Amino acid sequence: MVRPTLYVRDGCHLCEDASVLLDSMLGADGWDAVDIATDDDLLVRYAHRIPVLVVDGEARAELTITRPDVEDALAAR
Template sequence: MSDFQQHPVPGRPASGPAPRVELLVKDGCHLCADAVAVVDEVCGRHGVTWQAVDVARHPKLAERHAEEIPVLMVDGVQRDFWRIDPARLERLLTGGRA
């Protein structure tokens, strides 16, 4: 897994800045694979680009979140860990309009 993996979504509307979505992951993590699928599906539906961040390349992140991986960050704030709640992510991306 590369350091940062961009997941751009074509056709993103230009209505204000999109939320910054990052998913902290590590290789060999079955929960991470599930989280990637959830984040990709929800972000894709809303045209939001997101990044997978490999914590193995970021020792401070790995230390801070050692027992919580995967971790969902939206605009720099931790929003979920272990299992990503698609309904919560949907609300975060739509400002509660979902």
């Protein structure tokens, strides 16, 4: 199973909401979080779109991420 990645930034309430959702659906060890502030390229790419859920290298959901978004993202791989 491919691990979903959630691109986030500190202080982002939508990122925190998405993190709680992913924890409840996949467990804390079932997905990865990457802080876009640690990489200039990620900051440019995702600055106004976070949180962004990426599966298999493709952005599958962004901004307000819901349970159906996560289910669809995982089913699409």
